[in-house]
Amino acid sequence: MTVAASAEAATPRRTEEEPPQQAGPFRRLRRSYDQFWYAWAMCAPVAVILGVLVGYPLVLGIMYTFTDATSLNVGHTIGVNHIPDTFSWVGLKQYVDILSGPDNQFWPHFWWTIIWTVSCVAITVSLGLGLAVLLNRQVRGRTLYRVLLVLPWAVPTFVTIFSWRLLLSDGGAVNHLLGSLGLGQPEWLSDPFWQKIAAITVNVWVGVPFMMLSMLGGLQAIPGELYEAAEMDGASPWQRFRNVTLPGLRPVSSTLILLGVIWTFNQFNVIFLLFGSTNSDSVQILVTYSYKLFFGQNPMDYAGAATVGVLCLSILIVFTEFYRRWIRRMQGEQA
């Protein structure tokens, strides 16, 4: 244990060479503990926080999906009186009801969530990449542009989205502008179709700065020699972009797209704050729909909300698994 790096480099190789029968799982754990106890000590706070505040609630939440829990029958405390749990187990009834029940609301929300996620991520990533490429050049006033372009991220969403509500309202500035250009003036906040367009627009506006800055970081990590070499070989700007920039960005962009999909799929603030809870049913994505099941009615339908939540989670896990395999295969092809 003289040098951290030699231990780091040597240990995994040694454990791999040893046949697993000789070093049992316990002995391996023991030796790993002796060498790396401080690593575990450093991860312990995260593990405890995530375990207690995410793992345990998740187990409870999954449990609720097999019950008929509502705000009336879950144990709660009114003043000094404690009312115990009285909900009962109903098996898979919640899932069956939500996926194929009489008032089927799941599938429309599901398809809209897919469209929402795909279009938001596609537009946000391409705009972010485009702006990052522009900002990566020598431009006069680059700092000013950068500060202005990051504003949508730096100002809290509940402020900016109230501003968008004003701008998109019926007599708002956006419609004034469209009117003076002689274009139609859609009802952004009440017409079901235009609501969706407005939601995607605002979410892209909120999401671009983060993508742009991350892409800019990725661009600056690409060595300049690659561009010089490509230029010497007579590559046009477009060819340089396709064959140097895009592959060089892949480590950054693959992670960003994955995070973007997860964050957009679970985007709560934009739709919740932009439309509130009035006459906006068709624009609700699964996450806000389940929040409405939860708060929008009395008694609050805990079990239904949790079931939709668990379905969201399963969709994302399946997607992540496929995406990671796909990325790994692409990397394998390259190597």
Added chain:
Amino acid sequence: MSTKNNRGRGQRGPLASVGLHSVLAVAAFVAAFPVAWVAYVSLGAGEFDYQHPSRIAAHPSLANYGHVLNHTDFFTWLGNSTIIAVGTTVVGVLVAASAGYAVSRIRFLGRGSLMYSFLLTQMFPVSVLMVPLYKILANTKLLDSYAGLVLVYCTTAVPYCAWLLKGYFDTIPVEIDEAGRIDGLSPFGTFWRLIIPLARPGLAVAAFYTFLTAWGEVAFASFFLLSSNHYTLAVGLQTFVSQYNSQWNYLAATGVLIAIPAAAFFYLVHKNLVTGLTAGGTKG
């Protein structure tokens, strides 16, 4: 080098420059306009001025700010938000940094699954966690308290920050750790005295991200904060626009006041933002 025109490598013609600047200017305008609009509307004193923006330019006034500062609980909300956001930033960044360092440097058992579980936590919709979290907080007497909300926000911000910082630590040469160990520092000493000071840009980005997450969060705050003297700005702001009255003018003024600290924090870290995010992205 190029024979067609007399420009050197990496230089643009005037036409390309105009194009570049106009695209950037349009993008910057679109990005900044809604923020500027809040500031503009906040100057209109009348309750319905937001519907007639042209009136505001004729009589700009700071009356809304006066009302918000003197006749509402603005300072209580501001104090609560500050305590919670700063608390989340300090706790979250420390916890994320230590985990990120361990994952970056040491190949211990369970390292891969820890990184995967970070990703997994980003997938949880609020609605699954809401009720169980409420019960846990109620049982531990953390409901309606600053500490409870700080811990809840840590769960959303720490996984991403740990991942980001792991990437940043990967870019710091291992030789520095080795030198520290040879000079007799413990593993924790190496981390605290050598790596933390070197990782300042990465830490700044993590701090910025955590601060913004806590400063702008709505759903958890409106559910877990019960008494009005514990409201954060995000919750307090909602009281201006309720079913019965919508005082957009006060809302706009408060919005501007809320945006100032966030923008100031952004200005402090903006030089580090790009390098910090870079490193985070290089390894998934």
